[in-house]
Amino acid sequence: AVPAARAAADGTGAEPGDPAAADPTAYLERRALRGGSAGPLLLTGLGVAYVVSGDFSGWNAGLSEGGFGGLAIAAALMGLMYTCLVLSLAELAAVLPTAGGGYGFARRALGTWGGFLTGTAILIEYVLTPAAVALFIGEYVESLGLFGLESGWPVYLVCYGLFVGLHLWGVGEALRFILVVTAVAVATLVVFVGAAVTEFSASRLHDIPVGGGALGAGSWLPFGLLGIWAAFPFGMWFFLGVEGVPLAAEEARDPARTLPRAMAWSLGVLVLLALATFVTATGARGAAAIAEVGDPLVQALQPHGEPTTASRIVNYAGLTGLVASFFSLVYAGSRQLFALSRAGYLPRALSLTNRRKAPYLGLLVPGALGFALAAASGEGARMLNVAVFGATISYALMALSHLVLRRREPRLHRPYRTPGGALTSAVALVLACAALVATFLVDPRAALIALGVYGAALLYFACYSRHRLVASAPEEEFAALAAAEATLTRD
Structure with missing residues (x-):
């Protein structure tokens, strides 16, 4: 029944003479990752690293959209969305611990089209976000006067060359480096909060002038109720990327147990960092003063415009937050690309691994x-x-996958079960859809660019790759087994 299900599922059976079908063992051996390289601590560090740069900069632009109250409510709602999403993904990761992550979950629940839609959205997030962070690293290097360098392509080349090279060396070494750099970034945030508290004043939280005519406008909501919605994408910056932990499943030790634990721990750390950083930075200098700056934490510690010891520490050590996020996001993008390529959704050569089991072309x-x-x-x-637009699409599809599998396969063995069940993923789905619409409010051009990339990818899938999928890939085989079981049940 399984081979029949593979061939019949959405018409995606491999072509006759396909080497992946002729010798699936050899095909997968050339595309194997190094298993057992990461335990709970390294995975937790990975989850925090994805996000930590968002605490140093970016979120503060939400003050210009919603004021302190608007951004606070937006961040709380986005925190709820990520909490519900992470709890849902923890269950799915325990059921299907493969490098496909969100693509694999959607493939099981929503078919090949759903899998490709989800995987492509995740790729948009994890390819564009490191490029943006590389630009921020360049600006940081220039502003600090490090080595006399200016922001430009040589700095970006060093970033990609150095950190991609370390990933090629091996996943264990890469994850340990991520953990160390992330620990320095978190320690820097702790130093910042300790210094900012001494300058804190509640009156500075709502010092942005009230916009005229906005519905519900007031000192805490200077741009009214609509400002809350417009601030959604910036509220996401405190958590954007944490959902990537399941992409390390094939390189984790005992993934069914360690992945849910690491995802919960990393989210808990991020919630604490977001709350402390957001409130103390805004209260130390004022919402109006830091809304438009590129280094809000540094500016928050310079009330008179003059550098202090604490601001210098945060300024120099803050670079580690950008490095941690850049490095971890490169890892996440390579694993999602690896899984999609191994299954044939993208060119298969992209999933080949080197002697140290790293997907070098990926x-x-x-x-x-x-x-x-x-x-x-x-x-x-x-x-x-653009990356946020892709991320919100993937969130909606992953939450929907949890709902579908809970309804369609209630007896599926689940080593970890999401607290609240379908209600939890339903909340994540609704908030993800709201955040998706909010991206149009902030940057319609970015949303249109993302849709254009999406359209080109879907055309490639519709015309070419959906007819050349690899049935022996773990995510595809998992879906085929489900189809076979359903057929046997009906018979």
Whole structure:
């Protein structure tokens, strides 16, 4: 029944003479990751690293959209969305612990089209976000006067060359580096909060002038109720990327147990960092003063415009937050690309691994693309907005996958079960759809760019790759087994 299900599922059976079908063992051996390389601590560090740069900069632009009250409510709602999403993904990751992550979950629940839609959205997020962060690293290096360098393509090239090279060396080494750099970034945030508290004043939280005519406008909501919605994408910056932890499933030790634990721990750390950073930074200097700056934490510690010891520490050590996020996002993008390629959705050569079991083309190709985008565009904020658009699509589809599997396969063995069940993923789905619409409010052009990329990818899938999928890939085999079981049940 299984071979029949593979061939019949959406018409995606492999072509006759296809080497992946002729010798699936050899095909997968050339596309194997190094298993057992990451335990709960390294995975938790990975989850925090994805996000930590968002605490240092970016979120403060939401003050210009919603004021302190609007951004606070937006961040709380987005925190709720991520909490519900992470709890839902923890269950799915325990059921299907493969490198496909969100693509694999959607493939099981929504079929090949749903899998490709989800995987493509995740790729948009994890290819564009590192390119944007590389631009921010360049700006940081220039502002600090490090080595006399100016922001430009040489800095971006060093970022990609150095950190992609470390990933090629091996996943264990890469994850340990991520953990160390992330620990420094978190320690820097702790230093910042301790210093900012001494300058804190509640009156500075709502010092943005009230916009005239806005519905519900007031000192805490200077741009009214609509400002809350417009601030959604910036509220996401405190958590954007944490959903990528399941992409490390094939390299984790005992993934069914460690992935849910690491996802919960990393989310807990991020919630605490978001709350402390947001409130103390705004209260130390004022919402109006930091709304438009590129280094809000540094400016929050310089009330008179003069550097202090604490601001210098945060300024220099803050670079580690950008490095941690850049490095971890490169990892996430390579694993999602690896899984889609291994299953045939993208060119299969992209999933080949080297002697140290790293997907070398899956690292080099998106790295080259990201470098080109950073060097050519220089628009870090717009690239991040495009990435946020892709992320919200993937969130909606992953939450929907949890709902579908809960309803369709209630007896599926679940080593970890989401607290609240379908209600939890339903909340994530509704909030993800709201955040998706909010991206149009902030940057319609970025949303249209993302839709254009999406359209081109779907055309490739519809005309070519959906007829050349690899049935022996773990995510595809998992879906085929489900189809076979359903057929046997009906018979």
